[in-house]
Amino acid sequence: MATILFLNGSLRRDSLNGRLSRVAARELPEGYHAEFFDVGTLPFYNADLEGETVPDVAQRFRDAVRSADGVFVTTPEYNYALPGVVKNAVDWASRPMLPRNSIVGTPMNVAVATVSATNGIRSLTDLKRIWANCGGVTVNSFDFVLQNAPGKFIEQGGVETLEPVSLTTLRFALENLERLIEHKAGQVIEANWDAYTASLP
16 A cells, blocks of 8 residues: 655644645545654654664654655745745755755645645645655646635535535646556666766765
């Protein structure tokens, strides 16, 4: 069974992005399993905390990213940019960079839930750019920003979901991630990364 690791970039107890993450996890197709990691438990990245001194929670996070078949991030946009807690998580996952960090070859997609009617895309594109820079694979098109998000959540049969148009878009975002996984899109990235590593003096 394939595993999708869900990460939520908002630490608020009842955050819109936490709710979106839970809806998305219920929409995974047969053969896919959802796992969650609380990025708020990670300390600030500090290069002094490496090697034998790496915090257990940071190592567990690296292992979770490395073992996942794909990662799905839900995150707000703060001050027209990616929240610090998400960047901090990427910093932990991307170290040590060599010989191969846990992000290399890992497919990822991101969705943003926001109260705004206009913002959100900057946070999404920030994360995709940074993830790719660290050797990850991202869904390059058909971005999903859930604007005016509070009004987009509905309840059906006692379970929270999204109104039909938003739910269709969320499913498409998940399907795009699944296609990266099924087509083994990360293998070329891994091969290129390993070749580069091998070429170093």
